[in-house]
């Protein structure tokens with residue numbers, strides 16, 4: 045028997061709305077979506093790229109990224125005075141979703157577009173905005189993220205990279221790890237400790253630096269994945285000189301800045317759609333009789349559909365400058381779990397009745413190899429559950 049819902053008193057933890065209300069896409073957004081879709085269909089037909097899984101991390105194509113810039117599909121939320129498009133988060137959502145659904149090679153632009161641009165807009169000086177935002181919007185300036193260290197991932201406040209004040213700037217020394225794309229990027233934002241650790245206030249005394257990855261003292265060493273691919277790196281900073289004008293935001297405020305940067309990082313459609321190409325290919329294989337039809341397909345389609353509505357709703361909240369950290373964490377936990385579940389589902393399906401299908405097999409192998417990273421990158425699901433509990437006032 046289904047019980048009558050119990051009214052939740054105002055102020056109770058559960059009275060918080062976990063995810064903003066669902067919104068529907070208007071005709072202007074649909075028109076933009078169809079424009080992007082038509083372009084991508086042409087590119088696939090022309091052989092510019094072969095759709096794949098997890099392309100926002102693993103598939104770099106600078107020329108493709110520049111072409112997106114020429115079409116006005118990068119720097120979408122960057123104001124026109126800084127070379128951007130001055131459009132909305134919802135328009136950006138529609139474009140990124142179309143790119144991810146077809147598994148386009150978008151890794152080169154991803155970090156710059158998603159979080160470096162918005163961070164520069166919030167914390168950058170006028171000179172820094174002028175220096176980097178136009179290039180990001182053209183797809184010509186590529187940044188990475190320099191947060192994690194060998195002994196510092198979830199507990200970022202334990203970073204050991206340190207910045208020492210010197211004449212005209214800072215000398216930064218330390219090691220960053222898991223730095224996606226550092227070997228291809230022009231620069232990264234490095235989080236460093238600039239004051240001694242105060243155990244009572246661990247989050248104080250950190251600073252973000254804009255580091256030129258070609259500067260003297262920077263050494264980038266590849267970390268090769270188990271499939272032989274190279275997208276991770278270890279980045280050693282050996283007394284790298286950072287001029288004062290390449291401090292991002294305020295000295296000592298790195299923690300606050302990084303926390304808001306992670307907000308941009310967590311809620312987007314890339315937290316749902318990394319394995320969508322695999323699901324789509326499995327659906328085609330069933331349709332064409334190459335795989336046995338299976339009721340599980342509908343369950344995954346329904347989950348993806350619900351998740352994308354949640355992610356769209358978070359973009360709507362960002363557009364309205366409403367807080368969305370808790371909602372973003374909910375989307376990321378559920379979305380990245382579903383990405384992995386899709387890999388498991390197709391794996392089980394094919395194991396029980398494997399049909400020769402090279403393309404499906406290649407996508408499945410890639411999804412299985414990338415799968416462990418889905419729930420780790422951008423903050424692990426355990427940590428995000430803590431964020432959700434805090435957002436609900438439960439801890």
Ligand SMILES: Cc1cc2nc3c(=O)[nH]c(=O)nc-3n(C[C@H](O)[C@H](O)[C@H](O)COP(=O)(O)OP(=O)(O)OC[C@H]3O[C@@H](n4cnc5c(N)ncnc54)[C@H](O)[C@@H]3O)c2cc1C
Nearest residue numbers: 189190191192197198222223224417420421422423424426
């Ligand atoms: C594909 C991929 C790309 C990445 N790209 C980048 C990048 O470009 N730049 C960058 O800076 N970093 C990057 N990272 C690193 C990523 O941010 C870290 O892996 C992540 O924050 C976890 O840190 P860790 O690996 O040190 O694990 P740890 O923090 O050591 O965690 C290990 C395990 O312990 C659990 N755990 C830790 N603390 C707690 C706690 N308090 N409560 C409960 N459970 C806990 C974690 O959930 C996890 O399961 C990337 C990671 C991946 C997988």
